[in-house]
Amino acid sequence: MEGVIDALTRDLLTQQAGFDWAVTEFVRVVDARLPPRVFYKHCPELSAGSVATPSGVPVHLQLLGSDPVALASNAQQALSLGAISIDLNFGCPAKLVNRHDGGASLLRQPDRVYRAVKAVAEALDGEIPVTAKIRLGFSDRRLAVACAQATEAGGAAQLVVHGRTRDEGYRPPAHWEWIGKVRHQVSIPVVANGDIWTLEDYWKARTLSGCEDVMLGRSALSDPWLAARIRHWQRTGERLPDTTWTMRANVLKRYADLQRRQLPDRVVVSLVKQWLAQMRQGNSEANQHFHRLKRLTDLDTLLNNLIPSTSLCCEPA
Ligand SMILES: Cc1cc2nc3c(=O)[nH]c(=O)nc-3n(C[C@H](O)[C@H](O)[C@H](O)COP(=O)(O)O)c2cc1C
Incomplete structure (x- = not known):
């Protein structure tokens, strides 16, 4: 998460069990191929060889941009530096980013989501996966399914859906049932994201979306043991004590x-x-x-x- 989860934070959070993978802050791609130092700054784990946190949790490198050619070129750059997976951010609601045609602004045109994912998938040529993260839309949810299908058609191996539109910002509630609607229309794994603050939220999100796996954003910072509590419940059906x-x-x-x-x-x-x-x-x-x-x-x-x-x-x- 840009500005709040850097490599040190990833290290501390993943010292608790429960995280399958982590994602870097986004690397902003405009038109140029960025130099290696930009990738090492966002993802110091690239230097560690395994591209994982010290506890061994894999770290995926996230790109944010709209130009398919530039995204493809930077995905190749990341691959050459050892990245194990490229995640494309189509969810960022920041006005500055959206004004410059990045993040959630592409959700208004599913064909552009498709072209961005496809360009990156082709550039990576199957060596490492490309994954995507979307919101339910820009102003409304009419294109939610079309955008999800665009990521799959473009070659995404997995999709994270943040259950809000761009205009909904971070205002509760996250529409977990809508994540379920999207999930039914694609065949790649879908991960539910948004407003999962407690184990009870996880149960509700899982029931309404049908997704077994969730992505934790702000709540991982709020409760560094939430992922462990979810994972423990998944494995045993038991509840770990609350975080003090x-x-x-x-x-x-x-x-x-x-x-x-x-x-x-x-x-x-x-x-x-x-x-x-x-x-x-x-x-x-x-x-x-x-x-x-x-x-x-x-x-x-x-x-x-x-x-x-x-x-x-x-x-x-
Ligand atoms: C300060 C801040 C920075 C964020 N930066 C990113 C980012 O770089 N990449 C990304 O995919 N999502 C980013 N997000 C979105 C979160 O990953 C997540 O999708 C969103 O906060 C909803 O999940 P939550 O309710 O668990 O926080 C950011 C969110 C916040 C609040």
Whole structure:
């Protein structure tokens, strides 16, 4: 996820069980073949040979663009650097990206989705798979099935569907039943995405979409153990205990320790607070801690106060 999940975050998240694969932040493709350093920056795992996080979870490289020729050329560049899979982003709702004809803007013209996927599939020539990520449409859902079918016809091996249109942004609800409608019209595996914050959400999303597998976005940051809880339930039918604030705080501490090896403390403070802000979504306890900590500006003070000395501090009066 652009700006919030980099290689360090991928490393920390995938230390918990449950993730089958991870995706890089998107590499923006306009018209030129990008130099290797851009790919290494977005996907440092390319240097690791196996293109996986240190825990061994494969990392897929994501491209975002609209020009089939440029996408194909950059897919080849990524392949030459060792990429194991190319994911194409047709879901980004950012105004700037859409104005420049990227991300979800292509969902208005399924034939352009088709041409982009096909160009990349042909460039990769079966050496590694191409996968795609779409939303349900741009302004409405009329072209949801056509876009999904376009990815399959173009040669995508798998499709992630974020159950909202571009205009719906990140507003709940995600329309899991619509992901099911799309799934019925294609024969490639479909992964459901959007608003899966809890194990209960997973059950509902699975029931309504028919997809066994889901992609976690913001919720993986909010609850780094959610994937493990889902996977454990899939395998055993049992429920792991809920994630506590202490577990979350310890992830933030490890994250800060890793980030401060390469960045100044003032930047690390912002990054820790950014993750903390993500943690409060869908979790009232983390929200209380966010408000308790948000004004601290010194990194050590912030880290020392993550776990309050008295456990009563955040209990309701
Ligand atoms: C800050 C932010 C950055 C994102 N960056 C990307 C990205 O680079 N590539 C991508 O495929 N999706 C990206 N997404 C979308 C998420 O992957 C996901 O599809 C969306 O947030 C819905 O899932 P969720 O409800 O689990 O978060 C981003 C979302 C957010 C909020």
